[in-house]
Amino acid sequence: MKLRVPIESTLKALLAQEDTDGDKKITIEDNGSKSFTISSEGVTYEIKGTYHLSNLLQELVIAKNEGKTELEITEAIIEELPAKRVSRMIRDYYWNGLTRTMDADGIERLIADTKNESLTAERLPVYVPFHDELAFNYYKELEAKLLIETLKLPEEITPEYVKSINKKPGVLSLKLEEKNGEIEAVPFVVPGGRFNEMYGWDSYFEAVGLLIDKKVHLAKGMADNFQYEIEHYGKILNANRSYYLTRTQPPFYTSLIREIYEVTKDKEWLKSHLITAIKEYETVWMVEGERETSNGLNRYLAEGIGIPPECEEGHFDAVFAPFAEKLGVDIADYERKYVNGEISNHYLDTYFIHDRSVRESGHDTSYRIDGNCADLNLVDLNAFLYKYETDFAELISEEFNNNFEGFTSEIWEGRANHRRELVNQHLWNENANCFFDYNWMTENQIEFISATSLLPLWCNLATEEQAEALVENILPLLLEKGGIAGCTKESRGAISKERPQRQWDYPNGWAPHQMMIWKGLLNYGFKNEAQEVIYRWLYMITKNAVDYNGTIPEKYDVVEATHKVFAEYGNVGVDFEYITSEGFGWMNASYQYGLSLLSDSLLERLNSLEAPDHIFMKNRV
Known part of the structure; x- marks a missing residue:
């Protein structure tokens, strides 16, 4: 059965009858008749139920957005099986809707981002790495037709510098490539909604779906942009906004490049990224006294200074309130003086180290890590780094004849085994049959059962006995x-x-x-x-x-x-x-x-x- 119906009149009639709450959707909360009849050339088709009616609405709008005036309707589409339809919409529409580029079109979209409404400048700042002349010249040329201001970052990006530009927030350039005399921006996928930047760990999980849907170029693009961030900004960023320059994200780079390589088999690409991943491991995660703690395990430690500038006004009022009250000043006035360095407060300095580190962990926010994040060896972070070490070992062994830039697989196996020993010593609780986060300052476990307690299973860090205990005792609780x-x-x-x-x-x-x-x-x-x-x-x-x-x-x-x-x-x-x-x-x-x-x-x-x-x-x- 196929019917052709006019889009505008059908859409208007459908909404008038079924969208009773006026939100321009058809849901179970609408009180319409849940039955809508369409006719064409003597053929009548009655569409019943919320799901089928909302499918009709969606198909009408898709066709309208494609510039059509008529829609060909079939039972196969209106009565499409739910899981099949959700999957098809993701594959054929949603990934396209989430794809972004840092070229002229993409920048224009970023200019309209609601997060830029607080900008005092008329132009959106685009910050470019010190050594990336291609990007600097490209964005400079765009200033003639777009409301942007191209700014070159210093060669050394310090927390003090990042704080100094917090009043002039902007976007950070990502990778551009010159092909056949033309400059092309490497694409990436964003989370959606108000998030128009390329985010850290989001990108890995998005790539898992992209690879399943055979959109390999998008997954590869995000790996290439990760590499660009490490080479130019020193780390994989929370996202490519200027105020995230001091903050990384949960590490999934090796998982991303391994899974892409399994599809492309491009060994030169893999070699390039493996060099960068080892650099990230050594310079971001394994610097003693920073993200590596005295016991050999790791923590999150965002290096910024003061209040995370992305937070909305008033977000920290409850934190500032007792100090403002003690001085007899307005909360906003106290916050302003603290930000400007007119007031010193060691408690707040420490509070914001932990707060920014929570945001670096990706788990913003959770009581599991509230107020002490930088003091914790987290189960999840150490599982992710164990995965780095085993990935390095396996890739070097399987793809590079056990010799890669001076590394052998045995070196990385040794590091992974050492981490496993430390995890078992500090994070495993035999009585509770659970992995818990460990406060390396107080030398105590935090007995908080979280989904992250199960993540050692993901990277094969747990022993068979630990896995059985987790599945029997902890999984049912969650x-x-x-x-x-x-x-x-x-x-x-x-x-x-x-x-x-x-x-x-x-x-x-x-x-x-x-x-x-x-x-x-x-x-x-x-x-x-x-x-x-x-x-x-x-x-x-x-x-x-x-x-x-x-x-x-x-x-x-x-x-x-x-x-x-x-x-x-x-x-x-x-x-x-x-x-x-x-x-x-x-x-x-x-x-x-x-x-x-x-x-x-x-x-x-x-x-x-x-x-x-x-x-x-x-x-x-």
Whole structure:
């Protein structure tokens, strides 16, 4: 069955009948008849139910955006199986909507970014590395037609310098290439919504989905931009904004280049990136007294000075309030004087070291690392660096005949084994059967059960016995209706039931945790457990997309299996009209990755929207 209908009149009639709350979406919260009839050349087709009606709305808008005046409607599209449709939309539309470049078109989009509304200057600053003449000249030429100001960074970028430009925030250049006399910007994928920059660990998880969807050039582009950042800015940045110059992100560079190489088999490309990855390991992570602590394990330590400038006005009022009250001054006045160096406050200096380090960890924010992040050897960070060391060992052995720039695989195996010994000594708790973060200052474990407690499974750091203990004792505590929670309710409650929720804690769940835990379970042969955890996550995403006009946002409440969450910074991806054009970066990737692992029988049940409780007999502890 095929019908051709006029787009404008059909769209107007559909919204008038079914969008009863006027939000330009068709969801289960609308009170329309849930039945809409279209006709063409004597053929009539009745479309029933929220999901099918929202599919019609989306298809009308896609065709309209393509400049069409008529839409050819088929049952196959309107009644497309839910999981198939979500996956297709990610592959064919959302990745395109999230792709950015730092060329003229991309810069123009950045100029309109809402984060630039606080700029006092009329032009958006574009900061360029000291030695990148190609980028400097390119952006200088763009000043004639775009409202940008090209600024060259100093050869040495210090925390003091970064603080000095916080009042003039701008974007940082990424890699440009000269091809056939033309300059091309290397593309990257952004998280979505208000996030128009290339972010650190987001990029790796997005790349997992991109590789599944055969968009290898985009995954490779992000690796090439990572390399550019390390070479020119000294680290993989939290994101390419000027105020992130002192802050890195969780390390996933070796995983990214390995997975790209598995597809491209480009050994020269791999060699170039492997050199850079070793440089990052040695100069960012293994500098003693900085991100390497006295016990040989690692921590996050953002090097900036003072308040993170990306925070909205008033974000730290509660922190400044007691000091302002003691001096009898207004909070805003105290904050201004502290920022300008007119007031010294050692407590605040230390507080902001920890606060910036929380943001460097990617887990901003969580009570697990609140107020002491720079004092902690985190389970997750040390698992990620163990993965670096084993990646180096395996790549050098398998691809470079055990001789790479003076390194052998045995060197890296030795470092990995040493880290494993230290992790077992300081982070493993035999009585609790769990990995816990370790305060290297007080020499105590922090008994907070988090999704990160399971991440040693992802990188094969855990022994077989530890893996069995984690799966038997810890996984059930974190497993909820919609997947793995950021932490247990009990760990969250032990902090203080009166304090406000943090977005990385119970009851919320996050894509990178799910993806790493799935792989970790499979690494150790826990196939049934992996299938259950994957299904719960995919069911939650699919059901919310079906009920809410294709919505795929940044975060979910996995306890209630809903996208309607409390979140300190909102929930990116829910604010759209008619159709989402992006989804959310690592959410999209988690969906594609989960589908690639799900059994055929469970995929059939997912398309039937069969709730997890009806499938899995084992109840959560």
